[in-house]
Amino acid sequence: MVPKMSLLFYTVRKLINRGATSNLSNMINKLHPADIAQVMQQLGPSDRFFLFGLISDKEKTADVLNELNPPTRSELLDQLDPKKIAEIFKEMSPDDLADIIGDMPKDVANKVLESLGKKDSEQIQELLKYEEDTAGGIMSTHFLALNENITVKEALERIRATSDDMEVSFYLYLIDDFQHLTGIVSFRKLLTSPLDTPLKKMMKTDVISVRVHEDQEDVAKIVERYNILSVPVVDRYNKMVGVVTVDDVIDVIRAETTEDIYKMAGTSHEELFERSTWKVVMMRMPWLLITLIGETCSYLIMRWHRGTLKENIAISFFIPMIMALGGNVGNQSQTIVVRGLATGKIMDTEQWKILFKQIRIGMAMGIIAGILISFFSLIIDSSHHVLALIVGFSLFMSITISGLMGATVPFVLNRFNIDPAVAAGPFITNFNDVVSIFIYLTLATSLIVFLI
Amino acid sequence: MVPKMSLLFYTVRKLINRGATSNLSNMINKLHPADIAQVMQQLGPSDRFFLFGLISDKEKTADVLNELNPPTRSELLDQLDPKKIAEIFKEMSPDDLADIIGDMPKDVANKVLESLGKKDSEQIQELLKYEEDTAGGIMSTHFLALNENITVKEALERIRATSDDMEVSFYLYLIDDFQHLTGIVSFRKLLTSPLDTPLKKMMKTDVISVRVHEDQEDVAKIVERYNILSVPVVDRYNKMVGVVTVDDVIDVIRAETTEDIYKMAGTSHEELFERSTWKVVMMRMPWLLITLIGETCSYLIMRWHRGTLKENIAISFFIPMIMALGGNVGNQSQTIVVRGLATGKIMDTEQWKILFKQIRIGMAMGIIAGILISFFSLIIDSSHHVLALIVGFSLFMSITISGLMGATVPFVLNRFNIDPAVAAGPFITNFNDVVSIFIYLTLATSLIVFLI
Numbered sequence: 004m005v006p007k008m009s010l011l012f013y014t015v016r017k018l019i020n021r022g023a024t025s026n027l028s029n030m031i032n033k034l035h036p037a038d039i040a041q042v043m044q045q046l047g048p049s050d051r052f053f054l055f056g057l058i059s060d061k062e063k064t065a066d067v068l069n070e071l072n073p074p075t076r077s078e079l080l081d082q083l084d085p086k087k088i089a090e091i092f093k094e095m096s097p098d099d100l101a102d103i104i105g106d107m108p109k110d111v112a113n114k115v116l117e118s119l120g121k122k123d124s125e126q127i128q129e130l131l132k133y134e135e136d137t138a139g140g141i142m143s144t145h146f147l148a149l150n151e152n153i154t155v156k157e158a159l160e161r162i163r164a165t166s167d168d169m170e171v172s173f174y175l176y177l178i179d180d181f182q183h184l185t186g187i188v189s190f191r192k193l194l195t196s197p198l199d200t201p202l203k204k205m206m207k208t209d210v211i212s213v214r215v216h217e218d219q220e221d222v223a224k225i226v227e228r229y230n231i232l233s234v235p236v237v238d239r240y241n242k243m244v245g246v247v248t249v250d251d252v253i254d255v256i257r258a259e260t261t262e263d264i265y266k267m268a269g270t271s272h273e274e275l276f277e278r279s280t281w282k283v284v285m286m287r288m289p290w291l292l293i294t295l296i297g298e299t300c301s302y303l304i305m306r307w308h309r310g311t312l313k314e315n316i317a318i319s320f321f322i323p324m325i326m327a328l329g330g331n332v333g334n335q336s337q338t339i340v341v342r343g344l345a346t347g348k349i350m351d352t353e354q355w356k357i358l359f360k361q362i363r364i365g366m367a368m369g370i371i372a373g374i375l376i377s378f379f380s381l382i383i384d385s386s387h388h389v390l391a392l393i394v395g396f397s398l399f400m401s402i403t404i405s406g407l408m409g410a411t412v413p414f415v416l417n418r419f420n421i422d423p424a425v426a427a428g429p430f431i432t433n434f435n436d437v438v439s440i441f442i443y444l445t446l447a448t449s450l451i452v453f454l455i
Numbered sequence: 456m457v458p459k460m461s462l463l464f465y466t467v468r469k470l471i472n473r474g475a476t477s478n479l480s481n482m483i484n485k486l487h488p489a490d491i492a493q494v495m496q497q498l499g500p501s502d503r504f505f506l507f508g509l510i511s512d513k514e515k516t517a518d519v520l521n522e523l524n525p526p527t528r529s530e531l532l533d534q535l536d537p538k539k540i541a542e543i544f545k546e547m548s549p550d551d552l553a554d555i556i557g558d559m560p561k562d563v564a565n566k567v568l569e570s571l572g573k574k575d576s577e578q579i580q581e582l583l584k585y586e587e588d589t590a591g592g593i594m595s596t597h598f599l600a601l602n603e604n605i606t607v608k609e610a611l612e613r614i615r616a617t618s619d620d621m622e623v624s625f626y627l628y629l630i631d632d633f634q635h636l637t638g639i640v641s642f643r644k645l646l647t648s649p650l651d652t653p654l655k656k657m658m659k660t661d662v663i664s665v666r667v668h669e670d671q672e673d674v675a676k677i678v679e680r681y682n683i684l685s686v687p688v689v690d691r692y693n694k695m696v697g698v699v700t701v702d703d704v705i706d707v708i709r710a711e712t713t714e715d716i717y718k719m720a721g722t723s724h725e726e727l728f729e730r731s732t733w734k735v736v737m738m739r740m741p742w743l744l745i746t747l748i749g750e751t752c753s754y755l756i757m758r759w760h761r762g763t764l765k766e767n768i769a770i771s772f773f774i775p776m777i778m779a780l781g782g783n784v785g786n787q788s789q790t791i792v793v794r795g796l797a798t799g800k801i802m803d804t805e806q807w808k809i810l811f812k813q814i815r816i817g818m819a820m821g822i823i824a825g826i827l828i829s830f831f832s833l834i835i836d837s838s839h840h841v842l843a844l845i846v847g848f849s850l851f852m853s854i855t856i857s858g859l860m861g862a863t864v865p866f867v868l869n870r871f872n873i874d875p876a877v878a879a880g881p882f883i884t885n886f887n888d889v890v891s892i893f894i895y896l897t898l899a900t901s902l903i904v905f906l907i
Contacts, residue, residue: 008802009804195614228490230489230702260712268787275800280812280816280819284819287820288820291780291820294783295780295827299776301776316761319764331881338716338720339722339726342716342717352497364732364735364736367736376747429783
């Protein structure tokens with residue numbers, strides 16, 4: 004039922020190479036637009052263009068264009084005839100079009116807007132005013148809202164009369180004479196109520212809605228928390244201006260989570276679509292530089308203690324181990340808190356509880372790792388029993404502090420409204436490295452008489 | 456409209472401490488079940504129990520219980536009177552109940568099943584047969600499917616006659632006389648078609664469905680890819696057995712992504728709900744041990760080259776820097792590929808393209824970092840110009856290899872159907888540390904004559 008993507012891709016490529024156009028055309032026109040788009044993204048520009056031309060249905064062509072990722076789409080649009088583009092765009096809804104036009108260079112966008120009808124063009128320009136990552140940026144404006152004063156019978160007639168491309172969601176939104184959102188009625192209730200009931204009498208009035216400038220991530224959280232299939236978008240006067248449906252919300256959740264993951268590693272999702280190596284390097288450069296600066300401290304600490312290291316070179320052998328183990332635990336604590344805050348599983352009211360828990364965990368892991376490393380050190384070199392103690396104790400300290408830092412920094416950043424994902428990642432790792440080396444070498448230097 | 460959670464929590468706690476029961480009761484009964492559950496999770500056991508008792512509506516009580524996270528829920532159930540539990544359970548749908556009963560100890564579960572009606576009990580036992588993380592585990596069995604041979608008029612009558620707790624989704628599923636899924640009709644189409652049309656004539660027959668044992672993550676991907684609001688679940692004979700709705704899918708997406716993030720850090724989401732420090736330590740222990748073993752290699756490599764380190768202790772100062780920078784780039788490449796594979800943004804057919812891209816990026820970053828570190832080293836200590844060259848070249852090599860490893864390992868694991876998220880995380884970091892130190896010290900030892 005659902006095609007396996009790599010198989011599909013290889014089949015399409017084989018048919019293209021063989022020039023089996025009619026087979027290909029048959030196959031393509033049976034596929035779902037999302038699958039066609041996925042295959043196209045893996046093809047080279049000329050094959051992609053060829054395949055796109057084989058889609059016979061105009062609506063499907065529009066759907067495929069809509070499903071393509073932005074870089075592939077703009078590449079394809081450059082290859083297409085302006086007349087053909089205008090035809091495809093006529094099949095698209097204003098909110099999808101606004102997304103595409105928003106990605107175009109200003110002059111191209113203006114030309115496209117001119118080629119569209121006045122009404123569509125105005126609606127799109129209205130939509131383009133909203134920031135891409137707000138409720139306004141992801142909402143659909145083709146929604147059905149009925150006046151609260153009509154009856155069930157009239158409502159059913161209106162629904163029958165709506166055109167096919169109208170977004171009819173699971174709920175029927177009701178507005179007063181001034182377009183203010185006043186209530187909702189489920190379709191199910193509409194179907195099960197007497198025909199002469201006024202909608203006003205049967206509607207639910209505590210409607211969950213979002214403001215047009217609300218961050219898309221907050222919109223997603225609301226849809227998720229309250230298990231609703233669509234949420235009405237209102238302006239500051241509570242006038243209904245659009246609807247965000249749950250399929251848009253899924254895309255937001257995926258995109259925002261992915262971005263959080265990439266931020267924690269010090270890069271961005273844009274890397275995936277970026278062809279220029281240089282531009283990717285520039286995206287990653289900030290964290291490289293921060294790491295370089297951070298590790299300069301490690302360098303200086305080691306240099307400072309060079310006398311100690313020279314006296315007993317075995318001290319240096321444990322540095323990678325202490326760094327790696329501290330980093331490991333710090334990263335775990337940090338990940339638990341950053342992700343917990345992002346999903347709402349950890350509330351900011353639980354700060355202290357979480358902190359103490361992570362300290363306990365850090366200390367426990369520190370004790371275990373400290374004992375293990377002391378034994379390891381004694382097995383490898385039994386003459387160094389003081390070094391074994393120093394390594395064990397330093398590791399305990401550095402794991403405890405790493406765990407504490409990993410749990411604290413995200414809360415602090417969150418308090419100051421800084422996204423913990425972006426700032427916590429490589430920073431904590433760096434900090435932990437420096438602290439671990441500092442503790443270890445300071446301890447070794449103070450106890451140097453026992454180490455020679 | 457949507458309450459701020461921390462404010463809500465503080466208000467509730469204040470009202471509890473003041474003993475303002477009637478205010479509290481008023482407030483609670485106006486809140487959404489999801490919000491009540493969220494507040495309850497932050498309260499202590501006795502306050503939680505007290506608050507739960509204030510919810511006057513039985514259906515709401517059931518909804519709140521359903522929204523609680525499993526550990527809090529089972530704690531609360533332990534406090535509740537069995538009679539009260541039976542009352543609440545009567546308000547819940549079989550699939551929600553199956554989830555709760557599945558979490559209970561066997562003997563308690565059997566007692567609860569006995570207290571329910573025969574029909575419910577059988578349905579729940581049927582549901583409990585499916586693995587928790589499959590389509591069967593997350594589907595609802597209270598769905599409406601109509602025979603394809605009836606007319607629009609008959610369909611509307613049937614819908615009117617269904618009970619209130621039936622899950623009526625956006626689509627109407629049609630079955631033949633043997634319960635085989637044969638087509639779907641949207642509610643909108645039902646409302647806009649002549650009353651005497653047979654459903655069979657107007658239904659769409661290429662229905663996207665999932666098998667009952669299909670992994671929940673694959674179900675989520677299908678719902679996401681095809682932008683559908685619910686997907687029918689069928690058994691191996693194509694008989695319809697349930698429906699997975701998009702709100703369940705959102706929960707799956709959040710949970711699976713969160714688990715992937717935690718896996719990459721070498722821990723698990725269970726850590727959040729686990730009160731015992733010891734158990735959390737056990738969850739994290741495998742990666743601590745793997746790191747310990749991995750870094751033993753680093754130790755041994757350093758020990759092997761102790762002569763070199765002794766000759767010029769300054770060589771050791773650069774080890775943290777080389778480790779951290781290689782780790783940084785390796786982690787970035789790995790994150791890009793692991794997440795790209797998980798979201799389907801990277802297809803396994805693109806393996807070589809992605810690999811070459813990451814090598815290019817790694818080399819570019821390696822060159823930049825290598826030059827920076829050479830300069831840094833010369834500025835700090837101008838007498839060591841050969842060391843500056845060695846450090847720069849080693850860093851270039853180790854960043855390039857880290858980038859390559861970070862991109863290769865996830866593809867290889869994916870090929871062998873091992874989840875890249877679980878195995879890639881700390882393993883790559885470890886491997887990169889060892890390789891970096893190996894390259895650096897081997898180079899330093901071979902060029903030792905220039906370093907003394």
